[in-house]
Amino acid sequence: MKSTPVLKYKVSQSEKLGRYLQAAKDLNPGEVILRETPITVGPITSSKDLLCLSCLRSLPKIKKVPQYVCSRCKIAPLCGTACEERGRHHTVDECEIFQANKLRLSASNIEDITGVLLPLRLWLLKRNTELWTRIESLEAHMDKRRDTPVWIDREESVVNVMKSLGLVSEDDASVLETLQRLCGVLDVNTFELRSPGGLDGLLLRGLYLEASLMAHDCRGNTHLTVDDNFQLTVYASLPIKQGDTIFFNYTSSLLGTLGRREHLLGGKYFECECSLCKDPYELGSYMSSILCPRCRRGYIGMQNPLTKFPFEKVTRWRCEKCRGSIGGRLVRATLNISRSLIDDVDEGDIEELESLTTKLLKSFHPNHFLMLALKQKLLAAYRREVSTPNPRKKILRKMLNACKDMHDVLEIVEPGISRLKGIMLYEMHLPLVLLANRSYSANEISPTELASRLEEAGGLLKKSLTMLLLEPADTPEGKLAKRALQELKGLNQNIIDVKTFAERPRKNKSHKNK
Ligand SMILES: C[S@@+](CC[C@H](N)C(=O)[O-])C[C@H]1O[C@@H](n2cnc3c(N)ncnc32)[C@H](O)[C@@H]1O
Numbered sequence: 001m002k003s004t005p006v007l008k009y010k011v012s013q014s015e016k017l018g019r020y021l022q023a024a025k026d027l028n029p030g031e032v033i034l035r036e037t038p039i040t041v042g043p044i045t046s047s048k049d050l051l052c053l054s055c056l057r058s059l060p061k062i063k064k065v066p067q068y069v070c071s072r073c074k075i076a077p078l079c080g081t082a083c084e085e086r087g088r089h090h091t092v093d094e095c096e097i098f099q100a101n102k103l104r105l106s107a108s109n110i111e112d113i114t115g116v117l118l119p120l121r122l123w124l125l126k127r128n129t130e131l132w133t134r135i136e137s138l139e140a141h142m143d144k145r146r147d148t149p150v151w152i153d154r155e156e157s158v159v160n161v162m163k164s165l166g167l168v169s170e171d172d173a174s175v176l177e178t179l180q181r182l183c184g185v186l187d188v189n190t191f192e193l194r195s196p197g198g199l200d201g202l203l204l205r206g207l208y209l210e211a212s213l214m215a216h217d218c219r220g221n222t223h224l225t226v227d228d229n230f231q232l233t234v235y236a237s238l239p240i241k242q243g244d245t246i247f248f249n250y251t252s253s254l255l256g257t258l259g260r261r262e263h264l265l266g267g268k269y270f271e272c273e274c275s276l277c278k279d280p281y282e283l284g285s286y287m288s289s290i291l292c293p294r295c296r297r298g299y300i301g302m303q304n305p306l307t308k309f310p311f312e313k314v315t316r317w318r319c320e321k322c323r324g325s326i327g328g329r330l331v332r333a334t335l336n337i338s339r340s341l342i343d344d345v346d347e348g349d350i351e352e353l354e355s356l357t358t359k360l361l362k363s364f365h366p367n368h369f370l371m372l373a374l375k376q377k378l379l380a381a382y383r384r385e386v387s388t389p390n391p392r393k394k395i396l397r398k399m400l401n402a403c404k405d406m407h408d409v410l411e412i413v414e415p416g417i418s419r420l421k422g423i424m425l426y427e428m429h430l431p432l433v434l435l436a437n438r439s440y441s442a443n444e445i446s447p448t449e450l451a452s453r454l455e456e457a458g459g460l461l462k463k464s465l466t467m468l469l470l471e472p473a474d475t476p477e478g479k480l481a482k483r484a485l486q487e488l489k490g491l492n493q494n495i496i497d498v499k500t501f502a503e504r505p506r507k508n509k510s511h512k513n514k
Pocket residue numbers: 016017018019020137138139141188189212213214215216217268269270271272273
């Protein structure tokens with residue numbers, strides 16, 4: 001007899017969150033909570049990129065026109081016959097509406113079509129009554145959007161374009177309201193996706209009916225992956241108890257409280273009050289803290305992080321050591337000056353990046369979001385040197401330290417399974433191995449010490465794999481996981497060889513540093 005699978009979550013409702021997902025049983029880190037395919041997927045609104053309307057990969061543009069178009073509508077750009085036969089996202093309904101509007105549509109105004117493709121695809125689902133009822137139940141925050149700049153923008157870039165292309169009726173007054181609602185549904189509920197393969201930089205959005213019900217917390221308890229067929233998998237990233245809310249982080253965890261809250265208010269229409277946002281020192285991550293200009297020992301944090309006026313003169317930012325305070329204006333001035341210095345820095349010049357880091361450390365906590373942005377630029381520059389045949393030893397050490405620093409902040413803001421942490425752990429193993437091998441070749445360490453350092457690197461790889469192995473094989477991170485597995489295999493063999501060598505009777509071999 002087949003056993004019925006136990007549903008891992010249920011849909012609940014509260015005044016504050018609206019509908020949200022709640023764990024229906026205890027969940028372990030790495031456990032799948034749900035798997036789902038999108039009801040629709042398309043480019044971000046106002047995208048001008050040329051892409052295959054079936055598989056959604058980007059296409060080369062030759063003389064501004066696509067090389068292959070759908071043989072039925074003669075409008076939809078496609079990769080070729082294979083994509084046409086599979087017709088995955090260029091549906092029959094879409095093809096028919098293009099055919100019906102031949103007079104106004106052509107392959108040469110494809111940019112206009114691409115810009116409205118996602119709302120059009122959602123609109124076409126109207127023909128499926130059951131699905132449409134569910135779409136209508138999604139949050140669109142119409143009252144908060146009405147007559148705001150985003151409303152006006154969508155009227156110009158979506159409603160008017162769709163009317164002018166003949167995709168919706170021009171004289172039906174309810175069309176404007178419905179299309180605005182659909183734009184709201186897309187802005188509030190879609191997940192940002194990468195184009196298949198993830199390497200062409202094309203940004204897409206997908207609408208998932210169940211996963212979109214997850215509530216937000218800046219330190220979510222889930223880890224999300226998406227494969228090349230846009231199948232979304234939601235994993236528990238931490239232990240989740242039955243009855244706990246299932247949270248997903250709608251924003252970027254490395255932004256600092258003000259940036260995260262601004263993004264959520266502007267795009268998702270609510271004021272986040274999670275534990276990270278409420279704490280003046282962001283749970284010890286100090287991602288928005290500047291060095292106290294009075295005592296120069298402690299770090300200052302916003303006394304009331306949920307204030308609407310963080311940069312007013314009267315808003316106090318307090319030092320956790322001397323308890324002295326400064327006004328918001330001084331903080332804003334410090335941020336603005338530093339931001340422009342970071343914008344102007346030459347990203348390819350390690351010395352310039354390092355000297356700016358030293359300079360800004362006189363004003364900021366090392367984990368301040370601006371310092372983290374700078375650290376990511378530095379890491380990219382270190383990575384470039386480390387991939388050359390003979391990287392400098394000091395660069396290897398610095399890369400190792402930068403990865404460790406990033407990893408330590410991520411432990412606070414992305415606890416449990418995290419893609420970025422997986423990548424940082426992978427990147428840490430590389431300089432560790434290179435440094436150990438160099439020290440051994442320079443006769444600075446014994447074979448036993450070499451084996452122990454290689455084991456340390458192997459430990460990092462293993463930990464990184466516990467996170468990266470959840471990534472679908474076709475994504476860049478999935479490919480990194482595959483590489484990490486191969487490297488771990490090679491490393492394990494090296495460790496065995498070194499240990500065997502270390503156990504052999506020694507003939508007066510001495511090391512400078514044992
Ligand atoms: C993607 S929808 C989630 C489903 C939605 N609650 C519903 O009932 O359809 C996002 C919306 O949920 C609400 N929401 C999610 N997380 C929240 C939070 N931490 N605090 C307040 N509102 C939240 C906000 O209204 C937000 O715009």
